[in-house]
Amino acid sequence: MDTSSAGSYTAKLIDGPLEGKTVATSFSSTGDPQPQITLKAEAGKRYIYSRGGGLEFDSAGSSKPSAVEYRFIETVFD
Secondary structure, three states: OHHOOOEEEEEEOOOOOOOOOOOEEOOOOOOOOOOOEEOHHHHHHEEEEEEEEEOOOOOOOOOOOOOOEEEEHHHEEE
16 A cells, blocks of 8 residues: 555554653554654654554545554653
8 A cells, every 4th residue: 555645543642751742653554553652852762652542534424544643651761
């Protein structure tokens, strides 16, 4: 599947150092929300978030979520 046509959704960061923030991200190549996202922070630091259980849909008939919750996993220092 071409990821450029897969669309995007909002990742809602529900805990950790970026709690309360949202970021736009793309669906995986299979059309599902990403199981994990990595966000760059200041030089040499990345935050890893894993998909949580919360999903939001723009309309009742929509097959893809418009927003997905992500929980903090770890900070990685490069």
